[in-house]
Amino acid sequence: MNVPRTAAEAGRWSRAALVCLALLIGAPAWAAENAPAPLQGAQLLTALRQGGLIIYFRHTSTDFGQNDDQMTGFEDCARQRNLTDAGRDEARRIGTEIKRLDIPVGDVLASPFCRTMETARLIFGRAESTSDVRGGPARPEDPQRYAALRKLLATSVRPGTDLVIVSHGNPFAAVAGTPYLAEGEAAVVRPLGAQGFVIIARIKKDEWAALGP
Numbered sequence: 368m369n370v371p372r373t374a375a376e377a378g379r380w381s382r383a384a385l386v387c388l389a390l391l392i393g394a395p396a397w398a399a400e401n402a403p404a405p406l407q408g409a410q411l412l413t414a415l416r417q418g419g420l421i422i423y424f425r426h427t428s429t430d431f432g433q434n435d436d437q438m439t440g441f442e443d444c445a446r447q448r449n450l451t452d453a454g455r456d457e458a459r460r461i462g463t464e465i466k467r468l469d470i471p472v473g474d475v476l477a478s479p480f481c482r483t484m485e486t487a488r489l490i491f492g493r494a495e496s497t498s499d500v501r502g503g504p505a506r507p508e509d510p511q512r513y514a515a516l517r518k519l520l521a522t523s524v525r526p527g528t529d530l531v532i533v534s535h536g537n538p539f540a541a542v543a544g545t546p547y548l549a550e551g552e553a554a555v556v557r558p559l560g561a562q563g564f565v566i567i568a569r570i571k572k573d574e575w576a577a578l579g580p
Contacts, residue, residue, distance in 0.1 A: 405566075405567060405568050405569070406555075406567050406568045407568065408577070408578060408579075409578075409579065411555070411567075411568050411570075411578060412468060412470075412578040412579045414555075414567065415468070415470045415529060415555065415578075416468075416469065416470060416471065417527075418471050418473075418524065418525075418526060418527040418528045418529055419523070419524050419526060419527075419528075419529070419557070419558075420524065420529045420530075420555055420556065420557055420558075420567070421519075421520060421524060421529065421530045421531075421532060421555070421556040421557075421558060421564075422529055422530070422531045422532070422553050422554075422555055422556075423520070423532045423534065423539055423548075423553060423554045423555075423556055424486065424487075424490070424531065424532065424533045424534070424548075424551070424552075424553045425534065425535060425536050425539070425548040425549065425550055425551065425552055425553075426450065426454070426480075426482045426483045426485075426486040426533060426534075426535065426550060426551070427450060427454035427455070427457040427458045427461075427486050427489075427550055427551040427572060428450065428451050428453050428454035428457055428550045428551060429448050429449060429450055429451060429454055429482050429550060430448060430449055430450075430451050431448065433447065433448040433449060434447075434448055435447050435448055435480070441479035441480060441481070441496075442481075444481035447480060447481050447482065448482060449481055449482050449485070450482050450485050450486065454482075454486070454550070454551070455485070455489055457551050457572050458485070458486045458489035458490050458551075459489050459490075460572075460573075460575075461490050461551070461572060461575055462489060462490035462491060462492075464575035464576050464578075465490065465491075465575060468575070468578055468579050470529060471527055471528045471529060472491060472528065472529055472531055473524065473525050473528030473529060473530055473531075474495065474525075474528075474530055474531070475487050475491045475493055475494050475495060475531045475533070476494070476495050476497050476499070476500050476519075476530070476531065476532050476533070477494040477495065477496055477497070477500065477532070477533040477534070478496075478497075478498070478500050478501035478533065478534040478535060478538075479496040479497070479498060479501070480501070480535075483501075483533045483534055483535065484496060484533075486533050487531070487533040490533075491531060494533065498515075499515035499516060499519060500515075500516055500519065500532045500533075500534040500538065501516075501534050501535055501538050502515075502516065502537075502538045502541070503515065512541070513538055513541045513542050516534075516538050516539075516542055517542045517563075519532070520542065520543075520556050520558060520563075520564040521558050521559060521560060521561075521562075521563050521564045522558055522560075523558055523560065524558060536548050536550075539554065543564075543566060548569070549571065549572070550572070551571070551572030552569060552570065552571050552572060553569070553570045554566050554568070554569050554570075555567050555568040555569070555570065
């Protein structure tokens, strides 16, 4: 049996495991051959302003010289991987653009880690902490680990508003497949109820300004 010898190899193994998990639990709706073409520009902005969508953010840029191995709890920010100053600036800029674009934001749910809570608060000024958006404590290979997130992405959103989720790259890859969201990148999701969900756009951290004048 081959084992990873470096952190980079371990990361590749982890990503491969997530792809296998996604296949085991069933391909997401957006991966179907008849999935709609991604929305862009004015069309995407119109859809976001109409509401009923979910905007899933991966937290903005972090310090990879830090890790979560020694954390004693979610409130123990000193022993977690945290946002860099650049990451904080990215979040503030995203928040400024979302406000300027007049996108109606309803609930803001965030993974309880410090980097995700801080990203949410810097963008939206508020956040509700919940582990539903990051995956439960089950074994990594357990297909039910991300059941709560999968259900959330398929559930209808209050009319006239968009639900925001601020979480991590791994949970989204587990339920939606790769490519991974980059730090600060968002996926715009349309919930389909029993049929799951469809990704209608991906927005990089520096692309919000281009959605509208």
